[in-house]
Structures are given as C-alpha cells and as structure tokens.
Amino acid sequence: MSEDLESQLRAALTPVAPRAEFTQRLIARVTADKGTEPNARGIRRRSPRATAWWLSASMAASLLIAVGVQHYRQERREAERGLEARREVIEALRMTSQKLNLAYEVIKDQSSLPAEDKPGV
C-alpha cells in the first residue's frame, strides 16, 4: 500500500502547465520590467521621479526637524534665564529682609535703654 500510495501521489502531483495566455503575459511582463525589477530582498526599485520626490520630502522633513529643535532649545534657554532671574530676585529680597531686620533690632535695642545710657545724651 505504501509504495502504491507514493506512486499514486507522484501521478497525482504531475506538474501542470499554466494557461498559454498567462505564459505570454508573464514573459511580456518580466522582459519589459527591466527598469523596475525587484531587488534581492524583493523590494521594487523606485523610479528616478519617485526617488527625487522622496529626496525632497526627506530634505523638507529634516529642515522642519532642525527648525523645531532650534526653537525648542531657544525656548528652554529663555526659561532657564527666567528661572535664574527669579532666583536672583528672591535672593535680593532675602538679603534686604535680613538688613531690615537687623536695623529694626538696633532701633529696638536703643529705644529700650535708659535715657543716660542713650548715646549722645
């Protein structure tokens, strides 16, 4: 049965020819497709026009990205400058407040002394 099945399989799987019109169409298509044949990975090569389009599109995209990056960096620089200025203002206010406190303490101490102890009396 095994050899019989195998010989039946071989008979059943005899190669069949495609339709004659398909063969003609295939030959015409493949021989005419010299310029746009697929490469080794099966990917079609682009026509020069498509290549030019892709080139200009990628250049435009690169330009946009560069402008975007520049804009972002400038914004960031300005934000950093703003933060630095804020820090400086806070520091100045803190120092002023310390000096005012000191002056207040001096005035308070002088006003609490007896009259003969006050300087200039």
Next chain:
Amino acid sequence: MPFAGNSLTLNEAPPGFSDEQLAKARAGDTAALASLIQAHQRSVYSLALRLLGSRELAEDLTQEVFMQLNGNLKSIASNTHLLFWLRKVTSNRAIDQLRRRSRIEMTPLDNEILFTSGADGSDPLLQRHLQQLLLELSPPARAVLLLRYQEDLDPVDIAQTLEMPINTVKSHLKRSLEILRQRTPDPERSRCEDKSI
C-alpha cells in the same frame, strides 16, 4: 527512491535550457530570459497552484517569483542554483501567504488543481482524492510533500530548500503519508468488498 516520472531532480537542468542560455539571460538577452521562463514556469506554477489551491493566486505568485528572479539573475550561478532558488522562493512565498490568510477562509478547490494525468494506468478518482487531501495539510507539510513527490527531491534537498531541519522534513513526510493512508480507500480492500457483495 527512483522515480520514472517527468519532473526534475535538484541537480537536473530542465530540457531546452542550458547554462549558456542562463549566461545570456544574465547579460540581458530578452530571448534567453523568455526561454528561461518557459523552461521553469511549469514547475513554479505547479508548486504555487498546489500550495495555494487557486489558479489566480498561483498565477500572481508565479509572476512575482519571476519578477524577483529578474532582479536577482546576476546572483544566479548555474542552472542547479536557479532551480534551487525558484523552488525555495516559490515555497517560502506561498507558505507566507497561507500563514497570512485568515484561518476562517477556506481553501478554494480550483478545478485546475484537481488535474488528473490518467497516465501509467493510475486511478483518476484516487488522484483527485489525494489532491484534495493535500490541501488539508498544514502549509509546511504540504510544501514538503510537494517537493518530495512533485519535484522528486530527497529529504536533504527539501531541508535545504525550506531551511528546515532534516528531522522535521522526515517527520512531516511520515505524518502526512500516514494521514493520506488513513483517509485513502485501499483499492485492494475495496475490490474484496466488491466481490463479497
């Protein structure tokens, strides 16, 4: 196992196409390229047809394979290499297509695929039955069986063509033949049953 059929082995060039013609096709000779297509289209188309189960899909795949070959012709060193390349690309592309197809989608039973040779006194009904059973096997098992019995490759060549371990090829062959045997009526037994009626 020797095979007296008309298919080609891995190391056999198809009749009517020589290495010189291949060199001409590589050099851009359109007539040589046409001869190459005529010499190999039968094998490529039959593989595609029996793997995909539809004439339209098989024609599309055959065209894609030859277009890809046209782009890779410079890398083809000999007729042996050409045969190997065609079988490999056809089988792999067909298996990929079958994997992409929805599991719900049924494989159409194209009339052309149920082609019966009627040669060697073989049973045409049994041939049709075997072809239908073949379409029910998994894509890799189907490819293994086709390369073995349609293209007459031995398991080592099948393993190289499908980039599959040799033991996987052997187990596919064994399991598929077992399935076919279980689901195929034994003509001897049928004859005995006929006589007993």
